[in-house]
Amino acid sequence: MTWSVEVRRAPDPGRLAADVRAGLAKTPVEIPPKWFYDEKGSQLFDEITELAEYYPTRTETAILVEHAPELPHVGTLVELGAGYSRKTRLLLESVRPALFVPLDVSEEPIRDAATRITRDFPDVEVRGIVADFEDELAPLPGFDGDRLVAFLGSTIGNLTPGPRADFLARVFRATAPGDLFLLGADLVKDTDRLIAAYDDSAGITAAFNKNVLHVLARELDADLDPDDFDHVAVYDSEHHRIEMRLRARRDLVVPLLGLEWRISEGEEILTETSAKFQVEGLRAELAAAGFAVVTTWTDAAADFSLTLARRV
């Protein structure tokens, strides 16, 4: 079968500049996590998924192994924030779509997945989309009422409550009654395990976090040395979320976007929040967005959840 990639919105420096300007006005300074994912960042995340400390990928995979066969056949499988679509083969085997649509801000993993999937699933056409899921998602390929939209890996947790509601509203607008939405979400658990998952002993997550500095240096000509920063992962127990930050090792003055960005030793830049959910709260958010929750599957330890909902 054939594959193609449609570039709806490449991650351009103009957009990065706008996000950085907005982030510099905040305390602490924030850089949205989507900017981790250039080709190198996508590869580093792929390595993270293999780490002993990173339980989400293998737990979500185990839930898919057990429950994906319960999903109905559909004509089109859409995957948002698809990355390398490694777990997706379990969905492809179960829902048997004619069309697979991986959507991601990062192009290289889509191309990599498209070649693998067309080789391994010769009956499936792959139509990748390079886009930002914080933009409008419509039009999504496929026939109304005959799609499964998957959003795996707890990427939903990278959105804070307001943007999360906006995201769910966009999924609602881009789908039709009868379409299914499958949402993978990490659950609240022991703090030490959570922190270890975001601060592994091999330093891969640290390299992933610092990759955003390489992106800023390359795309915005910022004189930033990743060695001037430490990777930090903390758990905010009030908001039930992991925060990844970059802490300056010394005072810095960084010319950037015509400004002088002054960073004091010890100051932290917030690069990612990763919310941890309670199943009931998540189901309520889906219902508020107009979805009828069908079921939630978890592993035996209730570390991770997969919730299936129907667009009404």
Ligand SMILES: C[S@@+](CC[C@H](N)C(=O)[O-])C[C@H]1O[C@@H](n2cnc3c(N)ncnc32)[C@H](O)[C@@H]1O
């Ligand atoms: C946490 S990774 C999950 C990857 C994969 N779905 C998994 O389960 O292992 C997040 C993925 O979402 C993509 N992503 C992050 N922000 C995005 C955005 N705003 N729009 C589109 N894709 C985005 C990243 O490039 C990355 O592939």
